[in-house]
Amino acid sequence: MDFTTELKNYLKARYPLILIKSSEEDRLTNDLKKVAKELKHRFITWSIASGLQHDGQSLDEASLELKRALDICEALAKKDEPILFVFYDLVPLISGQGASPIYQRRIKEFALNIRTKGYRCNCIIVSYNADINSSVETEITMLDYPLPTRKDVEKQISEFVMQYQSEKGIKIDSSKKTLQALTSAALGLTYSEIENCLSRALVTDKSLDIEDVKSIVNEKKQIIRKSGILEYVENKLSLDDVGGLSVLKRWLELRGHSFSEEAKDFGLNPPKGVLLVGIPGCGKSLTAKCIASAWSMPLLKLDMGKVFGRYVGDSEANIRQALKTAEAIAPCVLWIDEIEKGLASGGDSGTSSRVFGNLLSWMQDKTSPVFIFATANNIRNLPPELLRKGRFDEIFFVDLPDDEERKKILEIHINKTGRKSDSFDLDKLVRLSGESNFGDEVRLAGAELEAWVKDSLLEAYSRKVSGEKESDLSMKDFEDTIKRFVPMAKMRQEDFKELREWANENAVSASATNKNAKAETQTSAGRKIDF
Numbered sequence: 001m002d003f004t005t006e007l008k009n010y011l012k013a014r015y016p017l018i019l020i021k022s023s024e025e026d027r028l029t030n031d032l033k034k035v036a037k038e039l040k041h042r043f044i045t046w047s048i049a050s051g052l053q054h055d056g057q058s059l060d061e062a063s064l065e066l067k068r069a070l071d072i073c074e075a076l077a078k079k080d081e082p083i084l085f086v087f088y089d090l091v092p093l094i095s096g097q098g099a100s101p102i103y104q105r106r107i108k109e110f111a112l113n114i115r116t117k118g119y120r121c122n123c124i125i126v127s128y129n130a131d132i133n134s135s136v137e138t139e140i141t142m143l144d145y146p147l148p149t150r151k152d153v154e155k156q157i158s159e160f161v162m163q164y165q166s167e168k169g170i171k172i173d174s175s176k177k178t179l180q181a182l183t184s185a186a187l188g189l190t191y192s193e194i195e196n197c198l199s200r201a202l203v204t205d206k207s208l209d210i211e212d213v214k215s216i217v218n219e220k221k222q223i224i225r226k227s228g229i230l231e232y233v234e235n236k237l238s239l240d241d242v243g244g245l246s247v248l249k250r251w252l253e254l255r256g257h258s259f260s261e262e263a264k265d266f267g268l269n270p271p272k273g274v275l276l277v278g279i280p281g282c283g284k285s286l287t288a289k290c291i292a293s294a295w296s297m298p299l300l301k302l303d304m305g306k307v308f309g310r311y312v313g314d315s316e317a318n319i320r321q322a323l324k325t326a327e328a329i330a331p332c333v334l335w336i337d338e339i340e341k342g343l344a345s346g347g348d349s350g351t352s353s354r355v356f357g358n359l360l361s362w363m364q365d366k367t368s369p370v371f372i373f374a375t376a377n378n379i380r381n382l383p384p385e386l387l388r389k390g391r392f393d394e395i396f397f398v399d400l401p402d403d404e405e406r407k408k409i410l411e412i413h414i415n416k417t418g419r420k421s422d423s424f425d426l427d428k429l430v431r432l433s434g435e436s437n438f439g440d441e442v443r444l445a446g447a448e449l450e451a452w453v454k455d456s457l458l459e460a461y462s463r464k465v466s467g468e469k470e471s472d473l474s475m476k477d478f479e480d481t482i483k484r485f486v487p488m489a490k491m492r493q494e495d496f497k498e499l500r501e502w503a504n505e506n507a508v509s510a511s512a513t514n515k516n517a518k519a520e521t522q523t524s525a526g527r528k529i530d531f
């Protein structure tokens with residue numbers, strides 16, 4: 001349901017106090033005016049600087065003071081006239097350190113009277129801050145104001161272009177391709193943020209063209225980072241940078257086509273997302289980055305730990321805000337890294353489960369093309385609701401890489417050093433990094449293989465610096481450095497067994513050749529340890 005329809009329902013149902021959290025007063029006020037007009041309600045605003053106003057005219061000089069203003073509102077409401085009252089600076093007066101008990105009482109009384117005395121009015125509180133930690137909270141209904149849609153942004157950009165196109169000395173590329181690219185770059189920003197970005201781009205070199213997409217994306221990155229919960233991650237990796245995990249890669253590649261309009265017409269819904277559970281350092285985060293760039297989609301990283309704010313209600317507002325941003329930027333990939341950590345860090349379990357409830361119901365109901373890429377290392381904190389069918393399209397288990405996979409990962413990282421991987425005895429490197437060297441069940445993880453290549457390169461360079469003849473990276477460097485390695489799998493064998501046992505029941509293997517887990521875990525008792 002869109003925002004105005006939802007709001008109209010609340011107004012018609014006579015919800016007395018509705019708090020709309022938004023920093024976009026202008027755009028929201030325009031929408032509220034339209035709604036008031038459609039419902040044939042008078043539109044009256046109150047702010048701390050102007051008091052009560054109707055059509056830009058002050059209703060009463062004395063209404064600067066809130067109690068007096070509320071008395072006037074009530075007197076108007078008694079006349080049975082339908083009115084939409086909009087309050088702008090109310091929150092600090094009824095909540096927090098500057099709150100006044102008189103104002104709290106008066107607004108509660110007014111809300112109660114709207115419900116019980118048949119007044120045909122509603123009060124809307126517009127605020128950037130939704131932390132109501134006072135007795136008024138029980139009377140308030142919270143409503144989220146969505147960020148501008150693609151259509152809104154398109155309109156705003158074309159209006160901006162029209163405004164400046166004929167200015168002397170200004171060059172604007174108004175081709176469809178450029179306008180589309182600017183629109184995509186600006187999705188997820190508010191009107192004023194978009195206007196700031198466009199104006200700055202125009203002022204910088206007196207032109208607006210495809211080159212400015214980059215600077216808008218950069219500004220967007222900063223703005224999103226400032227929210228403290230989401231991070232806009234950029235990279236140029238491709239799925240070829242991930243060694244192994246062929247089942248997962250194939251699954252993702254297939255779904256990459258399902259976001260288009262053509263796929264929609266064909267009857268396909270965009271995929272919801274995946275949960276990757278697995279051993280640390282085996283490529284879960286790497287795959288998140290690669291899939292976003294392979295699909296040419298923005299990647300938003302959600303830090304669950306930061307969702308939990310200081311005030312009651314804050315955490316839920318935070319998660320809703322983050323999801324709203326993701327929806328506005330969609331199609332995009334929303335990467336929820338170590339989802340289980342966020343669930344454990346909520347402090348009180350009530351807040352954690354409410355935040356989590358918000359996330360789950362959003363995942364269940366979402367129709368926007370936001371692909372969730374959730375990762376987890378610790379299965380013990382994962383609530384069963386998360387694993388229920390229908391939440392994720394698939395749950396994958398990422399194990400330590402097998403022989404074939406280690407070979408591929410070594411190739412990738414040796415090639416990254418600027419050397420040719422086929423000039424090394426890769427089969428020997430595979431043996432050295434696997435069970436024949438370390439013993440049963442112990443193989444190096446992807447991150448350890450990368451570290452092994454880097455350590456060996458360092459070894460070679462130190463020989464070069466000390467003037468040795470054979471100074472490039474050689475097999476000997478690999479053989480020497482591996483002796484110093486204590487593989488993670490050796491230290492955490494029990495933990496990994498438990499993880500495999502869980503995966504056997506609950507997940508699909510991300511690798512084609514990883515068939516061992518079932519047989520291994522069936523015989524293991526497995527201590528219950530957190531990873």
Ligand code: ATP
Pocket residue numbers: 241242243244245279280281282283284285286287375377409412445446447448450
């Ligand atoms: P964690 O749960 O600890 O975050 P992870 O499974 O997300 O671990 P990554 O962060 O993706 O692991 O891996 C760390 C680094 O190790 C990667 O950036 C990459 O350089 C290397 N690496 C790990 N797995 C692979 C792989 N399958 N192919 C290529 N490189 C890999």
